[in-house]
Amino acid sequence: MSGWEHNDDGGDGWGLEPSSTDGWGLEPRSSDGWGLEPTSSDGWGLEPSSTDRWGSERRTSNGGTSGPSRSGKGLLPSPHPSNLPNPKNVRRNASSSGKFGEMYKGYEERYVGHAGRTRQNHQYNEDDLNTNYGRRELDKSGYGRGIGSRMTNNLSRPKSIVRHGTLDVVEGGFNQMTIVDKLPKSIDGAGNDPYPDYSSACSNGNANIDAYQNVSVEVNGKDVPRPLNSFKDIGSEVVIQINIEKCGYKQPTPIQKHAIPVCLSGRDLMATAQTGSGKTAAFCLPIIVDILRCCTNTGDSTSVSMAAPFAVILSPTRELTSQIHEEAKKFSHNTSVRVAVVYGGVPIGVQVNNLQRGVDILVATPGRLSDLMDRRKVTLSNVEFLVLDEADRMLDMGFEPQIRRIVEEGDMPPVKQRQTLLFSATFPNEIKRLARTYLSEDHVHLSVGRTGSSTNLIKQVVERHLEVTSKRNRLLEFFRKQEMRGGKERTMLTVVFVETKREVDSLTEWLCRMGCSATSIHGDRTQYERERSMKAFRSGKMPMLIATDVAARGLDVSDISLVVNYDLPREIDTYVHRIGRTGRAGRMGTAISFFSENDASLAKPLVDLLKEAKQEVPEWLLDFADSRHTRVGRRSSSKNW
Numbered sequence: 001m002s003g004w005e006h007n008d009d010g011g012d013g014w015g016l017e018p019s020s021t022d023g024w025g026l027e028p029r030s031s032d033g034w035g036l037e038p039t040s041s042d043g044w045g046l047e048p049s050s051t052d053r054w055g056s057e058r059r060t061s062n063g064g065t066s067g068p069s070r071s072g073k074g075l076l077p078s079p080h081p082s083n084l085p086n087p088k089n090v091r092r093n094a095s096s097s098g099k100f101g102e103m104y105k106g107y108e109e110r111y112v113g114h115a116g117r118t119r120q121n122h123q124y125n126e127d128d129l130n131t132n133y134g135r136r137e138l139d140k141s142g143y144g145r146g147i148g149s150r151m152t153n154n155l156s157r158p159k160s161i162v163r164h165g166t167l168d169v170v171e172g173g174f175n176q177m178t179i180v181d182k183l184p185k186s187i188d189g190a191g192n193d194p195y196p197d198y199s200s201a202c203s204n205g206n207a208n209i210d211a212y213q214n215v216s217v218e219v220n221g222k223d224v225p226r227p228l229n230s231f232k233d234i235g236s237e238v239v240i241q242i243n244i245e246k247c248g249y250k251q252p253t254p255i256q257k258h259a260i261p262v263c264l265s266g267r268d269l270m271a272t273a274q275t276g277s278g279k280t281a282a283f284c285l286p287i288i289v290d291i292l293r294c295c296t297n298t299g300d301s302t303s304v305s306m307a308a309p310f311a312v313i314l315s316p317t318r319e320l321t322s323q324i325h326e327e328a329k330k331f332s333h334n335t336s337v338r339v340a341v342v343y344g345g346v347p348i349g350v351q352v353n354n355l356q357r358g359v360d361i362l363v364a365t366p367g368r369l370s371d372l373m374d375r376r377k378v379t380l381s382n383v384e385f386l387v388l389d390e391a392d393r394m395l396d397m398g399f400e401p402q403i404r405r406i407v408e409e410g411d412m413p414p415v416k417q418r419q420t421l422l423f424s425a426t427f428p429n430e431i432k433r434l435a436r437t438y439l440s441e442d443h444v445h446l447s448v449g450r451t452g453s454s455t456n457l458i459k460q461v462v463e464r465h466l467e468v469t470s471k472r473n474r475l476l477e478f479f480r481k482q483e484m485r486g487g488k489e490r491t492m493l494t495v496v497f498v499e500t501k502r503e504v505d506s507l508t509e510w511l512c513r514m515g516c517s518a519t520s521i522h523g524d525r526t527q528y529e530r531e532r533s534m535k536a537f538r539s540g541k542m543p544m545l546i547a548t549d550v551a552a553r554g555l556d557v558s559d560i561s562l563v564v565n566y567d568l569p570r571e572i573d574t575y576v577h578r579i580g581r582t583g584r585a586g587r588m589g590t591a592i593s594f595f596s597e598n599d600a601s602l603a604k605p606l607v608d609l610l611k612e613a614k615q616e617v618p619e620w621l622l623d624f625a626d627s628r629h630t631r632v633g634r635r636s637s638s639k640n641w
Ligand SMILES: Nc1ncnc2c1ncn2[C@@H]1O[C@H](COP(=O)(O)OP(=O)(O)OP(=O)(O)O)[C@@H](O)[C@H]1O
Pocket: 022, 023, 207, 209, 248, 249, 250, 251, 252, 253, 256, 273, 274, 275, 276, 277, 278, 279, 280, 281, 424, 425, 553, 554, 555, 556, 558, 580, 581, 584, 585
């Protein structure tokens, strides 16, 4: 057992279990081969309708939650200051650290209308500044508590903003600076190719964060807070440190080192980092830390008719949304921070019930959130953090109207009165446009590794295939090899990307007829089928997942050793995301792509990418790239996933 008995029944509430396996060393709890389990007690110590760990305290203390909301629209019951309990008492559930007395020294209390939680504006005194590295450095950046500072003007800031850091970054007060600009010649540092055979890839079961340490990091922006050296530098409560440890995170990845202080300092952030390099924690952790530091749980939230989260995290697909939700729950385990998830394809009623129990962090797909806003079940007037994860993909999927509805047409505070974080592995032009609209001018731009590049952890192979039969047979070969390796040990997993939903179905059926344990996922499958497939895949019962691009982004399963581009995508960015399903958290992986003449227009960017990642480029592919073949039988550009 994991020891993670998360008592947050604000989970999915549809009887879906938390995605259990990857990276947690947890064995899948399913027993039927399809990952199906009864919907109740789930091996995480959850009771179906658990009265959570903070139980009665949460539901009793704030008797006076009526009154106008901060937005003045009367949407929310708002606590009257005189009804609010002493933070030292009400926060007793937030942490087991015993640091509260220290933390509240010098605090100035301000209350804003928020169901079940109010914000403490943190007024740091010298003791605070001297006892906590992370906090001291963040405040010396001159930004104070960014979020707090928008809620009151009398937030105390340290007088001196002279930087005392040891890093050039800090002392330089740079506008544009590359901190490290060394890309390793090869991963093993000795010029050897550590991936002689795809079957050996991913053999290290554990994360290998050292693999990222030499990746170049570029930071643009004024007075950027200095990066973290370790998670302890965050200066968070002990419970968070324990959660981080339980996640197996020993040291921060480069994106975490740089992004977490920026988020904690209140600045807007546009961040790109390579696939699998830990972006999720880079935004989840500071949000949780900020809520615990600056917000007080005032108790009763059951009377609330509209959920009013502090943080909204938008992501394009249901699977990714659910994954972020799980990650946020792990980091907020044993704290009072309530995390909830909403996405389409499942009944909305249960989600509404969940939300009405109170939510601090809402992870959502844009469609379902805008639906809930239309039904007046969620108000965004209290939002202090807006995260757009994989924003380019959301635009690509046609979510722009919903995003605009959420960010511009509802009651979400405008730029500068909220903190906006844009995260992606790639940043095409549409996202730059979005960033101009949604981020404040003084935002920080962070790129870890070259934007749009693939990680060196993935061995990339391109094979030329002319016939469908040859592609199918090759796939079968991979499966047989995989089967031979599997044995009794945990199976290595393969994701196969196919262009159309129809082809996904047909290929999966064929593979199953050939005796392979393959499962599939695409946009036309019901949510239940998608969940079931993902469980079977994660657990290794079905070690081959055939998918459209619905699985190209964010999917995080640590045992994926091989990605096959059965059909290559039209855009190189999508290629980068797809292959990024392997080679995650510093582990190694292999991507094999089947190239046909239809893919001629991808040849040039693909060659460039392979060269940059120091991969072998076949002669015939160079010819394709050079000869500027016009694309024969160009595929339709309509989205078909
Ligand atoms: N500091 C760390 N130490 C160990 N493992 C980590 C660390 N940070 C993240 N991980 C693990 O690395 C994996 C990839 O992280 P995550 O999904 O956040 O990557 P990502 O950058 O968002 O990827 P993508 O661009 O594909 O969405 C996850 O399993 C996560 O738990």
